[in-house]
Amino acid sequence: MRVAVVDGQGGGIGKHITVKLRAELPPEVEILALGTNAAATVAMLKAGANEGATGEKAIIYNAPRVDVITGSVAILMANAMLGELTPAMAAAIADSPARKILLPINKAGVEIVGVVPEPLPHLIDALVRRLKIFYEGGNRKNV
Template identity: 60%
Template sequence: MKIAVVDGQGGGLGRSIIEKLSKEISGMATIIALGTNSMATASMLKAGANEGGTGENAIVVNANRVDIIVGSVGILAANSMLGEFTPKMAEAVASSSAKKILIPLNRCGLEIVGTNSESLPGLIDLLVLRVKEICNANGKG
């Protein structure tokens, strides 16, 4: 199973997700860090990603090569992350057949009604739990 963790700016969210995923699904999946910039990718690789790619082409190409895509809800929105997430990136993620497990951060003008006000660490824990359930259901755990 291949999991893409997509992040931009400093890669802090992606880093936190990868740190927890690495502990919870060790050996069940390959984690691919996809950063909008080299700093984000480097941060996620330091956190334990197996592979990494940077920039628009890396995200566009890999969106259809993975089973699960994780990140913030902003990765579905063109020009999010202060403009780092291009329309091509958003289209590739949204159009991918991969399961998308997203954290509802409201920093990009998207507000998801019905979500609870869980803390960011709590949301990351929920995301990791869901990814682990999928890996286990696919006989990888």
């Protein structure tokens, strides 16, 4: 299974996701760090991603080539992350057939009704649990 972790700015959220995924998932699971900038990509690579790529072209190219995409819900929104996430990046992620397991972080001005605010470490733990269920369940689309 290939998992893409998408992040921008300093890559802090992506770094934390990558650390948890590396610790919780089997070593054969490939983690691909996709950063909107080099700093984000480097942070995720240092956290244990197998490979990394940076920028719009890298995200557009790789989004349909992974099984799961993780990050904050902002990666689906054009011009999120202070404009680093381009409309083309958001479209490529949204259009990808990959399962999207996203954190409901409200920095993009979007509120998801029914989601209880949680600290980031709890959200990342929940994301990793969902990804493990997806992985162990044979990549079923209804998980």
